[in-house]
Amino acid sequence: MSESNETKRPYHHGSLKKVIVDTALNMLAENNGWHFTLREVARRAEVSHAAPYKHFPDKNSLLVELALIGFDQLRAGLLMALKSEGMTPTDRFFVTAKSYINFGLTNPSLYKLMFSAEANGASSQVHLDGRAMSALGVLLEVLESGQNQKVFKRGNLNDQTAACWAQVHGLTMLSIDGLLYEQKVGVNAIDGALKTLLEGLKA
């Protein structure tokens, strides 16, 4: 009953690479971490367990591709959040930060994959890829324009970038892992933390 009466896929799949990526993304969306097995991906794609190797030299290559897609999505989310007009630099800071964190909370496994050195391989170039850099670039642009409007302290843009990035990354990671326990940091730790950091940005 397996496939004789089903529409039999031709021997050459045609778009297996895309199917593999999509399947893997779906598995990431199931929020079981990024430690899925390549064989399970193949199983769900209904191909043999070695078929993915015709499209990716190893499991890591697939993970890198997924991570870069994640950075595309992150950047898109940030740009979307910033689209509306007439926001003050302060608004833009909050909107960007919340959108960033929200991306992580919505796609926890993908987010962790994006920032997992093990997944990205020892000599990872993922974070130097333009697709990853430009996600951070959005944050940088917010800070820069805030400085230009004299709302944020003029000065070392690098320091502010580092502070904001570390802050949102830290909040995202801690939040994903459910570590922002109320007894440690209260009920609305994310907003509170962002507000505290914002005080340090303001001119």
Added chain:
Amino acid sequence: MSESNETKRPYHHGSLKKVIVDTALNMLAENNGWHFTLREVARRAEVSHAAPYKHFPDKNSLLVELALIGFDQLRAGLLMALKSEGMTPTDRFFVTAKSYINFGLTNPSLYKLMFSAEANGASSQVHLDGRAMSALGVLLEVLESGQNQKVFKRGNLNDQTAACWAQVHGLTMLSIDGLLYEQKVGVNAIDGALKTLLEGLKA
């Protein structure tokens, strides 16, 4: 030639549990991530591959134990750094933060293990354990005394705690993974970021 002329260990090892933990800690110190295999631990401890199961129900239990030891060490490091007298709250903030980050950079695999939800198990209690809580407690005490001395903004201690914790955690993680690229955040991102956050703490 294996062990006939060596001092033969008695059948009952006597302190295998401790040896396993120490061996695993040594392997973590080799900075190859916390994805070592239990069998390799057993090999180094020169016992059979199943021997660890007499002391830990599964690999995860060992990882949890290691993580808790990590929190002990982290707390000890923070307290050590704060021991000298006569520091201003600002000094104490920097010293604590730098010590925290330094712990992570000195023990990257251990640090990642401590904060890996996968390693700690799905229903992890690690971070609610007193040993983990009290590490964060050091940071909290620094902020509280800073407020009392009117150097830090009086107000929501939770928010400041969240901001500082997320900041040092984020900086530690990014730094461990080598993501604080100069072209992104300059040459001294850590100090710069901490300085920026400190501005938000000061009264």
Added chain:
DNA sequence: CCCTCAATGTTTACAGTGTCAACTATGTAA
């Protein structure tokens, strides 16, 4: 039109893993 070939599938195999069950050695308490 046929025939070859590269691309892309499948099958089989291997070493290595976490874990379990069965077995074995031994220090200790009855």
Added chain:
DNA sequence: TTACATAGTTGACACTGTAAACATTGAGGG
């Protein structure tokens, strides 16, 4: 002394990533 709980070993199982050998096919050159 003897029984037993404790703590070791051995062997097995299902699973993994990956490589090699094999099979099927679509496309392009005679």
